[in-house]
Amino acid sequence: MNSRVRRRLGRRSWSMPGSAEFEIIHRRAGVSVRYYAPAGAPEAGPVPRTPVVLIPPLAADIQIYDRRNQHSLVAYLSARGFDLYMIDWGWPTRADDRRHLSDYFAALLPEMLNRVRFHSGRQRLALHGWRLGGLLALCYAAVSPADDLAGLVLLDTCIDYAACPAAGRVRGRLRQRAGRWRRLTGLRASHLPVAALHVPSWLQLIARQAVLGPAQPPDDDALRSRAYPGGVVADVIDHLWTDNTLAAGRLPMAGPGAGLAGVRVPILFIADADHPVCSPVCGERLAAMVGSDRVACEWTHGDPKHAGCGALMARRSWTRVADWLLDPGADQ
Template identity: 40%
Template sequence: MLTDTLQQVVYKRTRPWRHRLDNGRARLFDAQQLSQAEQTPYETLFDDGLVKLRYYPPLTESAIPLSDGTVVPVSQTTQRTPLVLVAPLAVNMLIYDLFPQRSLVRYLRARGFELYMVDWGRPGRHHNHLSLSSYFADYLPKLLVQVRQHSGEQKLSLHGWSFGGLFSLCYAALGNDPDINNLVLIGAPTDYHRNGALGGQYRALSRRAKWIRKRTGLRIHDVPADLLRSPGWVNSLAFKLTNPIGSLQGYWSLMKNLHDRDFVASHATNGAFLDDMVAYPGGVIQDIIRYLWTDNVVAHGQLPMEGTDGHLNQVTANVLNITGANDPIVTPECSQAMKPLIRSKDKTFVTIDGGHMGILGSAAAQKQSWGRIAEWLIERD
């Protein structure tokens, strides 16, 4: 009897620690089951084995909750101009649909937009020939044909975050598509040499690269693309190192909150994005080093490719540019450098709270920019 009582006491006293251990084990070994990401249904309209085009059909709910507790009624009116989300490279698509109450695709669909998304996929080593222009000058025109055929509409709006914003801007600058009505550019780089601390590093690299080029004739494109591929784990590490203290604080918070299953699930959901980034093809790295870091061509209105008459002065679409006050990857100064280069008569530049990821999918972005984006587009529909 005494033994049974002692066992009961020990069991009761150790329950919190066993609960923490179970949550820790689930976070380490079963994170996919904990993740709340990507719950919004979609259809795949195009898939060539690498690149995919998604379509998000109308929601079945009458309203959706947001992370701050507010409820957004699902619009019964469909906006006339379809909206295409152009993702950046190196990321998986979870960021657009991270939590049920903090899902950009779910929110935009609720506001009545016919919604499409470009998923650039997971390039392998056999994709190292792909360059920056492969995405905005080759793939994107074909995908927008698919969007127009599916939607029955000619005029489109593009929403691009990070490199997706650069691709959207460069596509419009090619001057071949007058039916791009609106560009929503989130953390989209323009002037890499005016980019805070990173800008100083790019300027130093540019001086060295130009010195080598002048004296030896050697260019980065002379280096085999296969040697320059940047694996997904490297990109994940580089992203986290832009805010190392924040990354460490995230893991420390996890340790302190292992008793809270909801917190652990939230950490696993964020980790599903941050810990599973995608490779950059070697050809893309060649272009980044030459066109963006060394020659900084976009800051001069030029496009990061050879043999084109495209120029930022051919951009006439309405532009909404959103930057993050605490973004070390694309600073407001870097992105807003496009302002004098584009010919758009209707252009709005806004800076909100947050870093590079936060300005797209955080609670602050949901509060400060999602509604603004929707209203801005609806006013121009």
């Protein structure tokens, strides 16, 4: 069946006030996939052939991608002619506390991306991940065949959790305390009941303000956070904060398995030069750990009105990202 016919059969269009129209092409276990059709052919330049999948962090309100006047990344990429998809992780509840990071990048994300492949009629996809969404995209690339991906765009994705900028000292102290607790007791966060580690959205608001301070406007869309499942929080404490597994080239999951050396696709890494968490060391560490020899690391300055959104809202980088997605790795 023709892919464009499949897009229309049995699908319903949705939209929010002030946002682009989309279709939900798949939904399971609280996770769904949105499809945004191209807003006509691009006025100039080649027509994109590779579908792009936006992968948000688990806790971010995904309306941040498409609810800002003059700041809609969805509208921009659609106008450039891309077949655009977005993963909506849903609103995690306590019933999802048993989910770990590996459940997302090795189970749920592969299922969602396979649905994108069926819907688009194309096997190779380009992934665009922001913050923890970039981590999930990177880990997916490590456990998947290289032929399935055309490239990765990673925005403000922390690779080395030991290299905290000055504004990230709060998280650095938490990391040190987690390590001290393990040395003294021999306990890991995964030994605790996952329900005890559930982080509701209101608590994230307090933590975000503690880390970002006055850099985060009180009305920023990113503050309307979603909850973090307890199992994910345990993995963040054990694998990312305490063990710093990504900086060593390992994936945040229990037992031996694939590592970052298995990532062999082109990567464009962009981070906000003033980001409070993602330091320049992250780009260097990424290039050293992955198996790809086509890694471009760039720094930008985000929109001062929405400082907490970093590279995602840096409009000056949107053209760079879109041009790179037309032919990932061509300029490296």
